[in-house]
Amino acid sequence: xxxxxxxxxxxxxxxxxxxxxxxxxxxxxYSVLWLIMVFFAISGHYFLLNAQFLAIVNIIxxxxxxxxxxxYVFMLIDVRKSSxxxxxxxxxxxxxxxxxxxxxxLVAALRNIDIKNQLAEVKTGNIGLIKNLGIxxxxxxxxxxxxxxxxxxSAMVGAVMIGKKE
Amino acid sequence: xxxxxxxFLSIALFCIGIAGVLTRRxxxxxxxxxxxxxxxxxxxxxxxxxxxxxxxxxxxxxAGSDGQIFVFFIMVVAAAEVSVGLAIIVMMYRxxxxxxxxxxxxLKH
Numbered sequence: 114x115x116x117x118x119x120x121x122x123x124x125x126x127x128x129x130x131x132x133x134x135x136x137x138x139x140x141x142x143y144s145v146l147w148l149i150m151v152f153f154a155i156s157g158h159y160f161l162l163n164a165q166f167l168a169i170v171n172i173i174x175x176x177x178x179x180x181x182x183x184x185y186v187f188m189l190i191d192v193r194k195s196s197x198x199x200x201x202x203x204x205x206x207x208x209x210x211x212x213x214x215x216x217x218x219l220v221a222a223l224r225n226i227d228i229k230n231q232l233a234e235v236k237t238g239n240i241g242l243i244k245n246l247g248i249x250x251x252x253x254x255x256x257x258x259x260x261x262x263x264x265x266x267s268a269m270v271g272a273v274m275i276g277k278k279e
Numbered sequence: 280x281x282x283x284x285x286x287f288l289s290i291a292l293f294c295i296g297i298a299g300v301l302t303r304r305x306x307x308x309x310x311x312x313x314x315x316x317x318x319x320x321x322x323x324x325x326x327x328x329x330x331x332x333x334x335x336x337x338x339x340x341x342a343g344s345d346g347q348i349f350v351f352f353i354m355v356v357a358a359a360e361v362s363v364g365l366a367i368i369v370m371m372y373r374x375x376x377x378x379x380x381x382x383x384x385x386l387k388h
Contacts, residue, residue, distance in 0.1 A: 121280055125288050132292055132315050136299030141307055148311050151292075155318050161280075162329050167321075167350055174354050179314070179361050186307060186365050190372045201381075205302045212298025219290045226283070233282040233326045234333040240344040241325075249344045250351070261355045268359035272366040278373075 117235055120161055128154035145183050152176040162233065164241030285326035292319035306368050306378045310361070317357050321350045 131150035138144045152175045159168035239245055250258055292315060299312030328346025335342035368378060375382050 117280065121284070125284075128288070129291055129295070132295040135311060135315065136295060136303060136308070141305060144308055144311060148314065151315060152318065155322055158322055159325060162325055164325050164329070164347055167325060167347055167354075170351065170354060171318075171321075174358055175314070175318070179358060182361060182365055183307065183311070186369060189369055190378060201304060204304075208301025209298050211301055212294050215297055216290065216294035219294070220287065223283070223286055223290070226286075228282060228330070231282045231330050232333060233280050233285055234329040235280045238329060238332050238336070240328070240332050240341055241347055245341060245344055246347060246351070249341060249348055254348050257352060261352060264356065264359050268362050272362045275363065275370055276366040 117161065120157070121235075124154045124157040124161065128158070142184070142187055145180055145187070148183075149176050149180050152180075159241075161235055162241065163236055163238055166241060166243045166246050282326055282330045285323060289319045289323040289326075292316075292322070304379050304381055306371065306380050307365075309380065310364055310368070314357065314361070317353060321353055324350050324353075 128151055131147045131154060134147040135144045135151065138147060152171060156168045156171045156176075159165070159171060296312040296316035296319065299315070300309050303309055303312070324346045328343040328350075330343075331346065332343030371383070372378055
């Protein structure tokens with residue numbers, strides 16, 4: 114087992130364990146902190162796949178911006194008062210069983226697909242570097258890029274409109 | 280690295296997200312589970328783009344970069360979605376003084 118495989122398994126176990134801790138933590142602030150661990154593990158996977166631009170953007174946007182936004186919302190609302198009562202035990206069990214069934218069905222369906230022997234290129238290849246993605250983004254995908262800026266503007270105006278007290 | 284490892288990792292993360300959405304009643308945690316699901320899909324897209332690149336690099340030197348551009352746009356839309364969604368959650372807390380989604384049942388009555 115070489116260092117790449119070791120890193121792959123380490124990052125996978127870290128991502129899965131942190132994701133499980135996100136949905137099982139009682140305190141929502143701990144959930145946010147575990148979610149940051151999930152994002153760092155997924156960024157590590159991107160680094161391993163040599164998608165460096167996406168890895169950095171993932172850390173900056175998700176672990177930086179979005180998680181700070183979540184923590185700010187926890188500051189605005191009362192976390193302890195909003196802790197969940199214990200009367201939904203059957204709903205919880207049903208949800209866990211439904212998620213497990215989905216996992217079972219997807220794994221069973223994709224166990225014998227014909228791309229099983231294909232390899233994902235690890236550590237090499239330069240399509241994930243910022244030069245290539247920048248050229249691609251500003252030539253072939255420049256219209257969606259501009260439309261996404263309009264989307265951001267409308268999201269900003271919408272968030273201010275929804276969030277303000279009337 | 281075989282691509283089916285990435286497929287199964289993404290499936291597991293996605294199902295953890297689904298289970299979280301179905302089991303938790305706190306609106307913010309439901310939001311975080313949606314983020315986990317989006318990240319699972321992003322990871323799968325990047326793995327497939329690298330697979331496609333390995334297969335078609337001789338024909339086209341930039342084969343597979345479409346997938347990574349797609350992931351970039353998913354991140355953009357997710358950031359916009361989170362900003363609006365958290366504003367809605369704050370407004371919901373202001374109105375019903377709770378973030379429990381079970382109290383959002385006014386359409387039922």
